[in-house]
Amino acid sequence: MRTLVWLFLPVAMLAQVNVPYERIRDANQEPGNWLTYSRDYSGQRYSPLDQINTGNVSKLHIAWIRQVDETDTFETSPIAVDGILFVTEPPNIVEALDAATGRPLWRYRKELPNDLRLCCGKVNRGLAILGNTLYYASTDAHLIALDARTGVLRWDVTVADYKNGYSSTGAPLAVKDKIITGMAGGEFGVRGFIDGYDAKSGKRLWRFNTIPAKGEPGNETWEGESWKTGSATTWVTGVYDAESNTVYWGTGNPGPDWNGDVRRGDNLYSDCLIALDPDTGAKKWHFQYTPHDVNDWDSTQTPILADATVAGQVQKMVVLANRNGFYYALDRGTGKFIAGRPYVKQTWATGLDEAGRPMRVPDAEPTVEGKLIWPSLGGGSNWYSSTHNPKTGFYYVNVKEEAGIYHKGDAEYRAGAFFNGGGQRNYKDEEPFGAVRALEVATGRLRWEYKLHRPSHAGLMTTAGGLVFGSNLSSFFALDAQNGNLLWRFETGGGIDANPISYMNQGKQYIVIPAGHALLVFGLD
Amino acid sequence: MKVALSLIVSSMVSLAAGTEPKTKLPNSRADLLRGEKLFQVHCSLCHGPKGEGGRGPLLTRAKLSRAPDEGALLKILEDGIRGTEMPGSPSLSDRELRQTAAYVRSLGKVALRPVPGDVVRGAEIYRGKGGCARCHSVRGEGGVAGPDLSVIGESRSAAFLRESIVNPGAAVPEGYLLVTVVPTSGPSVTGLRVNEDSFSIQLRDAVGRSYSFWKKDLAEIERERGKSPMPSYRGQLADAELTDLVAYLASLKEAK
Numbered sequence: 158m159r160t161l162v163w164l165f166l167p168v169a170m171l172a173q174v175n176v177p178y179e180r181i182r183d184a185n186q187e188p189g190n191w192l193t194y195s196r197d198y199s200g201q202r203y204s205p206l207d208q209i210n211t212g213n214v215s216k217l218h219i220a221w222i223r224q225v226d227e228t229d230t231f232e233t234s235p236i237a238v239d240g241i242l243f244v245t246e247p248p249n250i251v252e253a254l255d256a257a258t259g260r261p262l263w264r265y266r267k268e269l270p271n272d273l274r275l276c277c278g279k280v281n282r283g284l285a286i287l288g289n290t291l292y293y294a295s296t297d298a299h300l301i302a303l304d305a306r307t308g309v310l311r312w313d314v315t316v317a318d319y320k321n322g323y324s325s326t327g328a329p330l331a332v333k334d335k336i337i338t339g340m341a342g343g344e345f346g347v348r349g350f351i352d353g354y355d356a357k358s359g360k361r362l363w364r365f366n367t368i369p370a371k372g373e374p375g376n377e378t379w380e381g382e383s384w385k386t387g388s389a390t391t392w393v394t395g396v397y398d399a400e401s402n403t404v405y406w407g408t409g410n411p412g413p414d415w416n417g418d419v420r421r422g423d424n425l426y427s428d429c430l431i432a433l434d435p436d437t438g439a440k441k442w443h444f445q446y447t448p449h450d451v452n453d454w455d456s457t458q459t460p461i462l463a464d465a466t467v468a469g470q471v472q473k474m475v476v477l478a479n480r481n482g483f484y485y486a487l488d489r490g491t492g493k494f495i496a497g498r499p500y501v502k503q504t505w506a507t508g509l510d511e512a513g514r515p516m517r518v519p520d521a522e523p524t525v526e527g528k529l530i531w532p533s534l535g536g537g538s539n540w541y542s543s544t545h546n547p548k549t550g551f552y553y554v555n556v557k558e559e560a561g562i563y564h565k566g567d568a569e570y571r572a573g574a575f576f577n578g579g580g581q582r583n584y585k586d587e588e589p590f591g592a593v594r595a596l597e598v599a600t601g602r603l604r605w606e607y608k609l610h611r612p613s614h615a616g617l618m619t620t621a622g623g624l625v626f627g628s629n630l631s632s633f634f635a636l637d638a639q640n641g642n643l644l645w646r647f648e649t650g651g652g653i654d655a656n657p658i659s660y661m662n663q664g665k666q667y668i669v670i671p672a673g674h675a676l677l678v679f680g681l682d
Numbered sequence: 683m684k685v686a687l688s689l690i691v692s693s694m695v696s697l698a699a700g701t702e703p704k705t706k707l708p709n710s711r712a713d714l715l716r717g718e719k720l721f722q723v724h725c726s727l728c729h730g731p732k733g734e735g736g737r738g739p740l741l742t743r744a745k746l747s748r749a750p751d752e753g754a755l756l757k758i759l760e761d762g763i764r765g766t767e768m769p770g771s772p773s774l775s776d777r778e779l780r781q782t783a784a785y786v787r788s789l790g791k792v793a794l795r796p797v798p799g800d801v802v803r804g805a806e807i808y809r810g811k812g813g814c815a816r817c818h819s820v821r822g823e824g825g826v827a828g829p830d831l832s833v834i835g836e837s838r839s840a841a842f843l844r845e846s847i848v849n850p851g852a853a854v855p856e857g858y859l860l861v862t863v864v865p866t867s868g869p870s871v872t873g874l875r876v877n878e879d880s881f882s883i884q885l886r887d888a889v890g891r892s893y894s895f896w897k898k899d900l901a902e903i904e905r906e907r908g909k910s911p912m913p914s915y916r917g918q919l920a921d922a923e924l925t926d927l928v929a930y931l932a933s934l935k936e937a938k
Contacts, residue, residue: 415773526723564723567775580773582724585856610880630879646881 173239174305176286178333182399188621189661191237194283194328195542196658199462200396200405202544202618204659208666210622213681214635214645220667220680221259226250227279230654231671234283234328234542234616236291237660242669243286243305244676245328248279249295251303256662259678263308267295274322274573276344282393282540282655283328285336287356292336294325300338300354312359316340322347322573327457328394332404332435335362339391343409343455346386346576351395351406351431353438363438367391367408367426375425383420386570388412389427393457393540396475398489403441404433405462405475405489409455415523416451416568416578423448428456430475432492442492447481448514451522452505452563453534453581454480461545461552462489465599476598478543478554480536483509484601498601500594501537501556505530523563523579533561533589534581541616542656544625549638551595551604553625557612559589593617593627593636605641616656626668628653633670633677649677705752707784708777717785720778724771725786733789735839737853738768744790747836747936755783766837767856797840797932799922804930807923814927817888817912820934826890827874828912829855835934844928847919850910860909861885863895864902871895875905 176192184190184197188205195202209217225231229247236243241262242254249269253262269279273296285292290311291303297319302311316338317323322345329338336354343349349367354360367389369375376384388411395406411420411427428447433440446456460477465486475489482503486495494513505522506515521530535557543554561581568578591609596602615628624644625636631653634646651673658669668679722731728738735741748763749755759779762770774782808814817828834843846853862872863883871893873885883903885893888911897903919927 525719564773566773567778569775569777575775577773577775580771582773608880610878632879632881648881 174241174289176238177288178331181287181331189666190239191235191658191660193236193285193330194234194394195396195459198397198399199545200459200542201461201463201547202459202542202616202656203546204618204620206620206659206661206666207622208661209620209624209659209668209681211624211637211644214622214624216681217635217645217647217668217679218681219647220678222678223252223254223259223261223676225674225676228674229279230277230652231674231676232280232282232326232655233671233676234656235658235669235676236284236286237658238286238305240662242660243284243291245281245283245293247281249281251284251291251293251308253305253308254676256660256667259676265303265308265310267299267301269295269297270319273297273319273324274342274345275324276341280326282326285329285331287331287336290356292329292331292356294327294329294338294340296324296326298323298325298340300325300329300336300352300359302356302359314354314359314361316352317347320573321345322576325392327392330394330397330404331356332397335435337395337404337406337435339393339395339406339457341390341392343388343390343392343412344414344575344577345573346412346570347388347390348385349389349391349408351391351433351438353435365431365433365438365440367429367431369425378422378425380419380421386412386576387420387424387427389424389429390455391457392455393459396460396462397435398462401490402434402436403489404435405460406431406433407455407457407460407477409457410450410453413568413576413578414451414453415563415580416565417449417522418565419568419578421449424450428454428481430456430460430477430487430492432489444485444487444492444494444513446479446483446485450481452481452530454536455540456480458538458540459542461543463545463547463552463598465550465597467495467599472599474598476545476552478538478552478556478596478601480532480539481505481515482532482537483515484552484554484596485513486599486601487513496600499537500554500596500601500603501558502531503537523565525565527562527564527582529560529562529584531560532557533559533584534563535559535561535612535614539614541614541654542618544617544619545598546619546625546638548621548623549595549619550598551638552598552601553593553595553617553619553638555613555615555617555627556592556594557589558591559612560584560587591629593625593641595638595641607636607641607643613653615653618657618659620659626657626670628655628657628670628672631672633657633672647679649673649675651675705756707752707780707787709784713781714785714788716778717781717783717788720774720782721785724774724782728767730839733786734841736842737838739837740839741786741789742792743794746786746790752783752787755786756780759783759786797929799925799927799929801926801929801933804926804928807919807927808930811923812915812919812927826886827888829858831931831934833934833936835932836936838931840928840932843931844924847924847927848914848916850912850914851908854908854910860906860911862904862906863893863900864904865895865899866901
């Protein structure tokens with residue numbers, strides 16, 4: 158009977174794809190769908206589904222697998238809408254898959270120029286959907302709109318010139334009638350920005366430059382002309398607070414990465430969280446995590462909007478475990494620092510002052526000979542998602558305990574060429590390791606950890622079933638969200654560099670993780 | 683930027699290097715001095731302060747087999763050599779790579795001293811008195827407990843080989859880890875760690891038998907870092923025998 162429906166009613170089924178803004182805003186009313194990068198606007202990557210839970214997760218097994226053609230790292234976070242998964246695949250493919258069977262419904266492939274300037278492969282982290290249009294940012298720094306029913310191209314606009322080192326890797330964010338997107342290229346001396354586009358026409362409506370121009374406040378934090386090549390990119394998806402109409406978006410390292418001599422000053426707005434008005438792109442406030450970063454500690458990871466009680470008062474916070482090794486809780490209305498502390502070993506700062514500014518250890522910066530510093534350039538955590546479970550109140554982060562020997566080198570800018578100013582050697586005297594850590598939202602205090610043999614480079618998702626799903630190397634696993642006990646694991650056979658999602662289809666909950674060169678979907682009988 | 687940067691930087695620059703038919707290296711005194719400095723930081727740990735070799739091969743020779751031209755040399759400096767312990771140096775800028783390459787080439791202008799000793803006698807000691815073939819293999823013959831030595835002369839200097847024979851613990855190859863696992867029930871197993879993650883560990887014992895354990899079934903994992911199962915030959919071989927054995931090992935290179 159199901160086959161019959163499939164054969165005779167495909168148009169009716171696909172025509173149902175319609176996700177107006179209100180559905181994303183009210184995503185908690187339809188917990189079986191995953192409508193935006195982090196499921197809802199909060200960035201919590203929390204699934205309210207509980208069919209798979211601590212009592213039965215040990216029986217989780219593979220439901221279907223979708224192999225991908227290309228071998229670039231597979232970092233996508235799919236969108237799940239009413240029985241269809243929308244997925245980006247390397248190098249620049251978008252697919253719609255039947256969420257029950259894994260069979261493809263359509264495929265769109267964008268051909269790429271062969272002279273792209275990329276630091277880290279032809280990766281893509283996902284899509285946005287609005288109405289019946291899908292949006293993704295292609296590696297060559299275009300923003301693409303596709304008909305979600307057919308994969309047919311609606312429009313394709315150039316965000317920036319890839320020949321000057323610009324690229325795009327992150328999923329856009331659909332807010333009201335606009336598509337907001339960041340960009341990448343932090344190793345090429347670009348000038349970062351966040352853009353807002355009209356969802357219907359693709360017309361750019363605003364641009365927030367993450368490095369102020371001459372005469373604008375903040376430009377004085379860059380020496381000479383260094384602001385023109387100061388990077389501060391925006392390569393991971395931000396979040397949105399509908400109540401205050403504010404978008405929060407992180408920014409990346411200043412350029413050149415490891416040689417700060419040519420850009421003395423705090424280098425605003427690199428390594429910041431920016432609060433923006435999505436209607437105009439105007440900045441409401443900013444908070445800089447790592448002033449004058451010389452370790453490549455981007456702050457682009459998705460922040461999390463969470464509420465926590467402090468001294469009997471519920472405080473609306475925006476929190477994250479930063480790549481620089483510190484956890485931060487900020488007031489999301491004002492950007493004021495509430496609390497912060499190291500969540501991994503770090504040796505570059507003695508702590509954070511009352512305003513949240515790091516107090517640097519003298520000489521803890523790259524040298525020509527090499528300087529040993531914790532954490533490594535990979536950071537205490539990286540671009541992949543942390544997660545927050547409102548039921549446990551914990552913030553979960555997949556951490557790296559690892560040092561690097563940082564070098565300072567040449568810092569000569571040439572358009573479209575690498576502009577690193579040094580790098581990092583691995584420190585081999587101590588074996589690095591990883592852990593999933595549960596932190597108190599309001600303070601960052603450690604509540605439990607599940608130790609991992611090696612650092613991970615993959616994100617977490619927590620669920621109402623009392624679970625935290627995560628990855629380490631090629632293993633995908635589930636922990637008890639209350640205490641960190643291992644409840645289930647699966648060897649996927651391929652390295653995992655992505656975030657999990659969950660969806661419901663025909664009454665069954667599924668868990669999704671890209672691993673190696675395949676999309677793996679798990680379910681119960 | 684991401685962790686994967688190094689790999690990609692490598693491929694980008696190698697692409698750039700590969701598109702140039704003739705690559706010229708800088709040759710000013712300032713460039714060579716800068717190249718020497720970079721060599722000391724990034725290369726000397728393995729190749730020796732003057733390129734005389736060590737854990738890595740000596741570079742004081744006119745022709746480097748894997749770098750017949752400057753483009754190939756730059757690519758190796760940038761990418762490393764896959765399947766060997768030679769890492770890439772993605773943090774170096776294009777100019778720094780060229781300066782380092784220029785310094786490496788300048789090392790080849792120094793006259794090469796031949797490795798002393800008798801290769802034929804060394805081969806006899808290897809198979810006979812030394813008993814090396816019990817644990818090591820050369821061109822498919824020998825034991826499996828120790829590393830294959832078929833091309834060891836390509837990657838290790840004579841001085842390093844000599845030291846590794848009298849003091850094996852100082853010459854343990856990267857990633858070579860002796861492990862003893864103690865199961866909660868059943869006998870302990872000692873062997874080389876061939877793989878490990880958060881949940882399981884795999885070993886290979888001295889006769890090449892493979893083992894796999896779930897960590898939850900183990901009472902203990904003892905990792906013997908910096909230890910080698912190889913005995914020291916200090917006092918076991920005469921100085922001249924040692925010299926001949928080193929000469930034989932240094933002669934083991936890829937067939938031309």
